[in-house]
Amino acid sequence: MGFIIAVDGPAASGKGTVASRLAAAYGLPMLDTGLLYRAVGVRLLAIGGDLDDPSAAEASARGLDLSELEKPEVRTRAAGEAASRVAVHPGVRKTLFDLQRAFAEREPGAVIDGRDIGTVIAPDAHAKLYVTASPEVRADRRWKQLTGQGESVTFDEILADIHKRDARDGGRKDAPMTQAVDAILLDTSEMSIEQAFDAARRIVEDARARSGNLPG
Ligand code: C5P
Secondary structure, eight states, X not given: OOEEEEEEOSTTSSHHHHHHHHHHHHTOOEEEHHHHHHHHHHXXXXXXXXXXXXXXXXXXXXXXXGGGGGSGGGGSHHHHHHHHHHTTXXXXXXXXXXXXXXXXXXXXXXXXXXXXXXXXIOTTOSEEEEEEOOHHHHHHHHHHHHHHTXXXXXXXXXXXXXXXXXXXXXXXXXXXOOOOTTOEEEEOTTOOHHHHHHHHHHHHHHHXXXXXXXXX
C-alpha cells in the first residue's frame, strides 16, 4: 500500500487547505470527502427529497456520480448543512465507504480529508492529523469564503452554523467526528496558511521517519 495521509477536523478548520498543500508537496492524489456528503445532500434536495429520511439519503448516495463533486452548488452554505444531515445515516456512510477506501488503497498513496478518515476509512494511515481552530476563527474563514462566493450571510449566522455542525458531527452514533488516538493535533487558530502547512509537513515527516515509508 502507498503512503496515506489522513487529515480530519471540523468545518473551516483549514484542513482542506493543509490537505491540498500536502498533496502537492508529496505528489499524491487528494480526496475531499466532505464533497461526497455535500453532493449526496445536493442531489437529494434537487429532487425535493427529505434529508432526514435514511432510505432516500442512501438511494441518493448510491446514485452519486463523481462528476457531481465539481458542481459549484456543492460549495454553498446550504450544501454544508445538507451534507451534515445526510452524513448521520449509516446507509449513506456505508455506501461511500468503499469508494473512499479504494481511493486510499491506490498507489502511490493519497491525502484524504474529512471527519472519520483516521478512525474509520483509513485507520492504517501512515500520518494522521487532526486540524482544528477556535469556532470564531473558523466562522470568520467560512464567512469570508461564502461572501466571496456571493452568498449573503452574516458572521453570527455562520458562527451558529459552525456550533450546530460541530454538535451534529461530533454527536452522531456512526463514525462521529473525533481525533484518532494516534492523530497529531494541529490548532491553526493563530497560524497563517504557510505556518499551518509547515507544521503539517513536519508532522508528516516525523511519521515518515517512524514508518520508513517515503511518499512521492
Ligand atoms: O468538510 P465539509 O465541511 O465539506 O463536510 C460537510 C459535512 O459532511 C460535514 O459537516 C460532515 O457532516 C460530513 N462529513 C462526514 N464525514 C466525512 C466528511 C464530511 O460526515 N469524512
